[in-house]
Amino acid sequence: MRLRDLGEWELLRRLAAYAPAGQFNDDATLLEERSGQQMVVNTDVLVEGVHFSDATIRPRDLGWRAAAANLSDLAAMGCTGVAGITVALVAPGDTTWNWVEGVYAGLRDALEPHGAVILGGDCSSGAERLLSITALGRVANGTAIRRGDGAPGDWLVSSGPHGLSRLGLALLLDELDAAQVSPALQERAIRAHRRPVPRLDAVAALHSSRPSGLPWRVGGTDSSDGLAAAVGAIAATSGCGALLERSQLPIDPELAQLEPGERWCLGGGEDFELVLALPPSWAEALLKALPGARCIGSLVEAEPGLVCWQESGEPLAAAAHGFSHFR
Amino acid sequence: MRLRDLGEWELLRRLAAYAPAGQFNDDATLLEERSGQQMVVNTDVLVEGVHFSDATIRPRDLGWRAAAANLSDLAAMGCTGVAGITVALVAPGDTTWNWVEGVYAGLRDALEPHGAVILGGDCSSGAERLLSITALGRVANGTAIRRGDGAPGDWLVSSGPHGLSRLGLALLLDELDAAQVSPALQERAIRAHRRPVPRLDAVAALHSSRPSGLPWRVGGTDSSDGLAAAVGAIAATSGCGALLERSQLPIDPELAQLEPGERWCLGGGEDFELVLALPPSWAEALLKALPGARCIGSLVEAEPGLVCWQESGEPLAAAAHGFSHFR
Numbered sequence A, B: 001m002r003l004r005d006l007g008e009w010e011l012l013r014r015l016a017a018y019a020p021a022g023q024f025n026d027d028a029t030l031l032e033e034r035s036g037q038q039m040v041v042n043t044d045v046l047v048e049g050v051h052f053s054d055a056t057i058r059p060r061d062l063g064w065r066a067a068a069a070n071l072s073d074l075a076a077m078g079c080t081g082v083a084g085i086t087v088a089l090v091a092p093g094d095t096t097w098n099w100v101e102g103v104y105a106g107l108r109d110a111l112e113p114h115g116a117v118i119l120g121g122d123c124s125s126g127a128e129r130l131l132s133i134t135a136l137g138r139v140a141n142g143t144a145i146r147r148g149d150g151a152p153g154d155w156l157v158s159s160g161p162h163g164l165s166r167l168g169l170a171l172l173l174d175e176l177d178a179a180q181v182s183p184a185l186q187e188r189a190i191r192a193h194r195r196p197v198p199r200l201d202a203v204a205a206l207h208s209s210r211p212s213g214l215p216w217r218v219g220g221t222d223s224s225d226g227l228a229a230a231v232g233a234i235a236a237t238s239g240c241g242a243l244l245e246r247s248q249l250p251i252d253p254e255l256a257q258l259e260p261g262e263r264w265c266l267g268g269g270e271d272f273e274l275v276l277a278l279p280p281s282w283a284e285a286l287l288k289a290l291p292g293a294r295c296i297g298s299l300v301e302a303e304p305g306l307v308c309w310q311e312s313g314e315p316l317a318a319a320a321h322g323f324s325h326f327r
Helices: A003-016 A059-076 A097-114 A164-172 A183-194 A200-209 A227-238 A253-257 A261-267 A280-289 B008-016 B059-076 B097-114 B164-172 B183-194 B200-209 B227-238 B253-257 B261-267 B280-289
Strands: A029-034 A037-047 A081-091 A117-125 A130-140 A155-158 A219-222 A241-244 A274-278 A294-300 A307-309 B029-034 B037-047 B081-091 B117-125 B130-140 B155-158 B219-222 B241-244 B274-278 B294-300 B307-309
Touching: A003 B097, A037 A059, A037 B081, A037 B130, A059 A081, A059 A097, A059 A130, A059 A183, A059 A200, A059 A219, A081 A097, A081 B037, A081 B130, A097 A117, A097 B008, A130 B037, A130 B081, A130 B130, A155 A227, A155 A280, A164 A183, A164 A261, A183 A253, A200 A274, A200 A280, A219 A227, A227 A241, A227 A261, A227 A274, A227 A294, A227 A307, A253 A261, A274 A280, A280 A294, B037 B059, B059 B081, B059 B097, B059 B130, B059 B183, B059 B200, B059 B219, B081 B097, B097 B117, B155 B227, B155 B280, B164 B183, B164 B261, B183 B253, B200 B274, B200 B280, B219 B227, B227 B241, B227 B261, B227 B274, B227 B294, B227 B307, B253 B261, B274 B280, B280 B294
Parallel strands: A037 B117, A081 A117, A117 B037, A241 A307, B081 B117, B241 B307
Antiparallel strands: A029 A037, A037 A130, A081 A130, A155 A274, A155 A294, A219 A274, A241 A294, B029 B037, B037 B130, B081 B130, B155 B274, B155 B294, B219 B274, B241 B294
C-alpha cells in the first residue's frame, strides 16, 4: 500500500492509532493543566510545490502565511495567548539567504501583534524547500473550542467573509480577467491571500460576549480547508447535521456576482476565519461584539456531517472538500 | 549569498536574529513557569540522504532514533518528564505504508518508557522523505541544565561511553572488517547506532546525588554532535577552557584498540550521552549514583572554548567538529 493510494485522510487516520484516543481530533493539542491554563501545541508543514510556489507568493508573505495558518489553529482551539513557534527549515543548498531572511521576517511580522516569538527550531539541507512549524499557545481552563462541542439548535457563526483568499490566488495566477474585479476588491483579495489574519480577536470577543450564567460550550474550527469543510467537520464531530442559509453566505457582494464566487466562498479555503457553533443567545451577543461576523445557519438533528441548504433542504454539492496530498 | 556558502552555523546565527536574544543558545526552549515547572520544547528535522538512509536503518529504528534524539535534547536541558512529541511527516507518494508504520511504531517504542506520546502532527507529500519532530518536556523550576552554566574548577562528567554509534555505522556500511571486532562489541555498537537511549535517567541521578546545601548549577549538553563538540560547546558558552584526560576517555577498551577508535570517541557523534560540568563534590556523588559515568576532565580559566589534553597541554586536533549541512 502506497501513500498516493491511501490519501492524506486515511494516512492520518492510521497515524492516529499511535496516539491516545481522540488525540488527532482537533486542530491542535491540549497539554495538561497548569495553574488555570492549558498549553496548546500545533504542527503544520508547508512544502514548496504543494503548499506554496515562488510564482504566487513572495518569501515574506510565505513566512507571514505560515505563522498565521498555525496561529489560526490555536485560535480555533480557543487560545487567548500565543507563546510562539518553533520552525524547522529544509532547503536545497542553492537557496538564497534572501529568501530565508524574507521568510523569517514574515514569520516575525505575523507573530509580533500577538506578543509571540520564534522559540527555536532546526534546519537542514534537502531536495526542496519546506517549513515545519510548531506553535504553542494557552487557553484558560474550561474555555477550549472543540469541533465536537456543537449541539442541535446552535447557531453557526462565521467570523468573517470567505472566498477572498481564493480570489486573490486567481488574480495572482491570471486565472481571472482582472478587469472583472474592482481595484478595491483586487487589493483586498490579494491581501487576504498574502496576509491572512488569525482570528484571536474573535476568541476574545467570544469571552466578552458570553451571556452571564451560560456555561462555556463552543463548537468550532477554522476555515483553512474551506467554509463547507469547516461546517461539515463541526457537524460530523458533534453528531449533528447543519443547515446553511444560502442568502446569508459570508461573501463579498461583488465576489458573489462572479461566476465562481459561491464556489470559492464554500470551498476556496485558506480564509482562516473561525466557524463557531453557539447557543443562540451567545451567538446574538457575539454578532454585536464582532463586526463582520455573520450567522450563516444552524446545527440540527440529522445524519452526522450532512450539510444542507436551509432554503431548499437540498444537500450541498460535494464540491468543496479538502485538498488531498499524496495523490 | 547561498546557504551552501553560509553553512549551517552561520545560517542559525542569522536566524537567531529573529528570536529573542539567547533563544537559540540551548538544546531546546524553555517556556515561562507554571506552578513550579517549566515547559521545554525542542524541534529536530531528519531528512533522507542527509540524516538517514535505507541502507543503514530500518524504518522502526529510524522512528526510535528520531524520538530518542529529540528526548536527548530534553534530557540535556534537565527535563525529568516528557509530555510527548508532534511529528510532521513529508514523503513522496510512492512511499509504502509499511515504511510509515514502521517509523511510527519506532517513535512509540522510544516514547513509551518515558510515559510520553505522539501528541499530534501533520503530513504532506514531497520529493523526499523527512520527519520534523517537536518534543515537549518539563523541568522543575531552577533545575535546568544550560550550556553556559559551567565554571572553572568544574569536573566534566560523561554519562556513558562514546564512539559506539559510529562503530555501529561503520559495521553497517562495511567500512570496517567485522572480523576485527568481537561479536559482543558488534552487537553493542549496532544497537547503540539503531536504538540510542536518551539519558533522562542521568538527570534523575543528578537530582538524587546533589550534595545537600549545594545550589543547583549544572553546565551541560548532549553529545549528539560528538564528545569533543559537546565539551567545546560547554566551555565556549561558559567562557572557560577545558582539559580532557586522554587516559580517561569514555571509550570501550576494545574499540580503543582499533585505529579510528579515539577519533570516533571524540567526533563520531550520535552517542546521545550527557556531558556535564559540575562542582567536584557533586560530580563525585554523581559518579557513584550513575554506573557507567566517568569524569573525563575539567573546566579551567583559559581562552573560551579551547579544549586541550590534560596530559600534554596540547589543543585537541580540530578533527571532530559538527556536521555541516548545505555544503
